[in-house]
Amino acid sequence: MGNDGGSIPDRRDLVRTKAKAEQADKANQTRARWFFCALSKRRLEEPIVACPLGRLFNKDALLEFLLDRASYGADGAAVAGHIRSLKDVKELKLTANPATKGKGKGRGEGENEETPKFVCPLTFKEMNGAQPFAYLAPCGCVFSLSGLKSLSSAKEKEPGKEGSTTPEKDEEQLELCPQCGAKYSKSTDIIPLNPSPDDESLLRARMEAKRAAEPKKSKKRKAADPESSDPPKKKKSSPTAAPTVNPNIAATSRAVVTSLALEEAKRKAGMSDAVKSLYGDPSKPKQKETFTTMGTFTRYA
Ligand SMILES: [Zn+2]
Incomplete structure (x- = not known):
């Protein structure tokens, strides 16, 4: 061919x-x-x-x-x-x-x-x-x-010293x-x-x-240090610390609020009727509403 x-x-x-x-x-x-x-x-x-x-x-x-x-x-x-x-x-x-x-x-x-x-x-x-x-x-x-x-x-094949052991x-x-x-x-x-x-x-x-x-063992040790120590800390801290932090904030803010309220009350107590009428009298809401009066009042107070 x-x-x-x-x-x-x-x-x-x-x-x-x-x-x-x-x-x-x-x-x-x-x-x-x-x-x-x-x-x-x-x-x-x-x-x-x-x-x-x-x-x-x-x-x-x-x-x-x-x-x-x-x-x-x-x-x-x-x-x-x-x-x-x-x-x-x-x-x-x-x-x-x-x-x-x-x-x-x-x-x-x-x-x-x-x-x-x-x-x-x-x-x-x-x-x-x-x-x-x-x-x-x-x-x-x-x-x-x-x-x-x-x-x-x-x-x-050698029936030597280890000959008696099972194949497994x-x-x-x-x-x-x-x-x-x-x-x-x-x-x-x-x-x-x-x-x-x-x-x-x-x-x-x-x-x-x-x-x-x-390597997972070693990686776990390496990665688990940040993972197991940090995140659990975060996890532990987030449920525990968050309530502790929040009450603190709440307490301080509450204290601030109450002190402010006290000052306000003192102020109001010391206020003249005219001033009271300007700020606190509900019968004159128009004056209270005006931004300028409120501003001047707080500045004077
Ligand atoms: Zn060798």
């Missing part, structure tokens, strides 16, 4: 090429995710950090982003918007690929870049996206998932990192690197749940 006029492109031809393009795209994406910083898109160079969603960053690029969240534009917010500070990421302890060490000098740079820099310290599988890898949240050590699983399953207790028990000995939880501390979309949504849900639980 050489496009010589006699061939009509079949559906399969079109779909196949599309599928090939998609495959190539996927391969590129995989390579990009495992070899390049998710933020800067530069080649991953240690120190490398990973976020709770298993994304890989060059630490310097992430620092740049944290200092200026606009530094990588909209892409930065999409890729690392969930990272609030360096506390949210873990610096990874990676195992260098022996292949890059030995052959690196003799190879051309282009070839060398194709070689995965890191391997699983348990299985020596290369970290290139073909195998699922994960890091341990407490220590940042990176292993292939198969390596971790083979370890834990080997442990389970085994899950609750903290495992020890095979590389550095740090304790980690098998259920929550194994963070897959560059996870599948399903795994990522799980990780995101876990991250949000964790943040809703943990």
Whole structure:
């Protein structure tokens, strides 16, 4: 089928090429995710950090982003918007690929870049996206998932000291990192690197749940100080203080009113009948009503 006029492109031809393009795209994406910083898109160079969603960053690029969240534009917010500070990421302890060490000098740079820099310290599988890898949240050590699983399953098979414990207790028990000995939880501390979309949504849900639980405590302490101390004070003060303030005001105003009334009475008592007739006599309301008389009266009084 050489496009010589006699061939009509079949559906399969079109779909196949599309599928090939998609495959190539996927391969590129995989390579990009495992070899390049998710933020800067530069080649991953240690120190490398990973976020709770298993994304890989060059630490310097992430620092740049944290200092200026606009530094990588909209892409930065999409890729690392969930990272609030360096506390949210873990610096990874990676195992260098022996292949890059030995052959690196003799190879051309282009070839060398194709070689995965890191391997699983348990299985020596290369970290290139073909195998699922994960890091341990407490220590940042990176292993292939198969390596971790083979370890834990080997442990389970061992009828050792902890053999009598039930499977439930085994899950609750903290495992020890095979590389550095740090304790980690098998259920929550194994963070897959560059996870599948399903795994990522799980990780995101876990991250949000964790943040809703943990930082709320600290946030509550911080925010609750103003919230729990101030607003309750306001709440307490508004019902209690308002009545206390108001009676004070009422009392003082009442006192003022009564003193004024007394003065008025004294004045009235001392007033001549003529003046009284001007001001207080209800039989002459017209004079009382006039603004000028009232004004002159008060001025004279
Ligand atoms: Zn470790």
